[in-house]
Amino acid sequence: MTRERVAERLGSTFESLPDESARGLPVYRGKVRDVVLGGKNLLLVASDRISAFDRVLSSVPCKGEVLARIASFWFEATADIAPNHVLAGPGSGLSGTGRATLARRAEMLPLEVVVRGYLSGSAWRDYQSGRAVSGIALPGGLSFNEKFPVPIITPSSKEAAGHDRPLSRAELLAEGLVSEETWREVERVSLALFRRGQEVAARGGLILADTKYEFGLVDGRLTLCDEIHTPDSSRYWWAESYPSRYQTHEPQRELDKEPFRRWLVERGFAGDGEPPRIPEEVRLETSWRYLQAFEAITGENFEPIGVDPQSESAAIARIVEERLL
Ligand SMILES: Nc1ncnc2c1ncn2[C@@H]1O[C@H](COP(=O)(O)OP(=O)(O)OP(=O)(O)O)[C@@H](O)[C@H]1O
Ligand SMILES: [Mg+2]
Structure with missing residues (x-):
């Protein structure tokens, strides 16, 4: 197109x-x-x-x-x-x-299962201010967008109203949001999905930095629901520019709607008050990015x-x- x-x-x-x-x-x-x-x-x-x-x-x-x-x-x-x-x-x-x-x-589990391969986004903000990331105490001295030795899972509750709450494994089990047996299966499946995601993304010159899964039960069986590895539920970076930008602590070149968010922030909008009117060229550019995302991920026009x-x-x-x- x-x-x-x-x-x-x-x-x-x-x-x-x-x-x-x-x-x-x-x-x-x-x-x-x-x-x-x-x-x-x-x-x-x-x-x-x-x-x-x-x-x-x-x-x-x-x-x-x-x-x-x-x-x-x-x-x-x-x-x-x-x-x-x-x-x-x-x-x-x-x-x-x-x-x-x-x-x-499906009967949805009331959880968002976030898997992170890199220290970025809200996890980086928590880490910087000395907070544990969904109950996981990370070692000191990590850098912005550093790759974890192994991906971590940082679940949060899916709230009917208001913002989602980060939860530790212990908290979500104590609150009875899911049984321990089911949670173990969720962890195993999520890490396997994420590994596959990283492998396939790499073929398109992309890094799948983090993502979010939602699971449910269908006839009692744990089932992946909602969406998977879309730019709306994931953070993708261009692999080529990762090392140099990581070295200089610059933000990574993102595939998703981060540029759209940045455009808003530059105009003083971060969620509160009257949003600016979005001009056609910004809508066009954003669409263009989504098309590029499609082509990089699937390898098809x-x-x-x-x-x-x-x-x-x-x-x-x-x-x-x-x-x-
Ligand atoms: N197989 C499924 N069975 C039942 N519910 C599902 C299934 N797959 C996805 N859902 C639910 O359908 C809804 C999809 O809506 P959508 O993601 O657009 O909005 P949302 O999650 O309520 O809010 P947000 O706009 O913040 O994402 C979600 O609540 C999701 O949990
Ligand atoms: Mg949703």
Whole structure:
């Protein structure tokens, strides 16, 4: 896809799933995705909304399709490691839209399982101010974005309202959020998924620095749910520039929406008050980055499946009728 064609789509992004497409089924609306809830199954629809600092601020052409298709790529690339919730997805059983994923409805564990290969983000901020990172006491003298000898797991609770809380292993077990047996399996699977993620990302010249998994139980079986290794749930860096930037303590070149966040911060917005209006060139540039992410991760050129929001909404309505009602 060319930049010109992305620009043509600035005026026709997929903002949200119309109520009619759900055919009377309940819809859960997250910040970025709309989820049509069937009895046994659900349909995850990735919109083009973009959030930063927990606020939806704008829309970005093709973003939803890019995310859904990156997740779909990774579910396939990790299917031998753990069962996942996918029944059909973009390019594999669902037509007319690239942003919908049909999945088994799971009983979700109330946890976000964050795996970190490098000392970055909130873990770096905690470390710098002398706090343990989700109960893990790290050795002294580590540098910004330093690679850990082995990846660590820093879980947090998934709160219905408010911000997620970092938890130690001991805390999450004491609070009974998950049984010890299940947690051990979560740890084993998460580390294996992350290792695979790092290997595959490396082939595209990328470092998967950290990511977040969500698991659920389907017929009593631990199942990988939600999304996997998308730029929205992960931090990716370009591998080529890692060593020199690490040496000089500069921020890494990121693949994800960090530049979008930085643009906001430069204009004095960090989540509170009135957000600035997002100009078209920023929406275009952000879209362009998501397309590059798709190509680096999957090794394929991005050609959109979805044509426009109206025809995608109609295709989704058909999928709901045939597969969910
Ligand atoms: N297989 C599944 N079964 C049941 N729920 C699922 C499944 N996969 C994902 N979910 C849930 O569906 C929702 C997806 O919504 P989404 O991620 O867009 O919003 P959110 O997590 O509520 O908020 P945020 O916008 O901060 O991510 C999440 O609550 C996720 O936990
Ligand atoms: Mg979510």
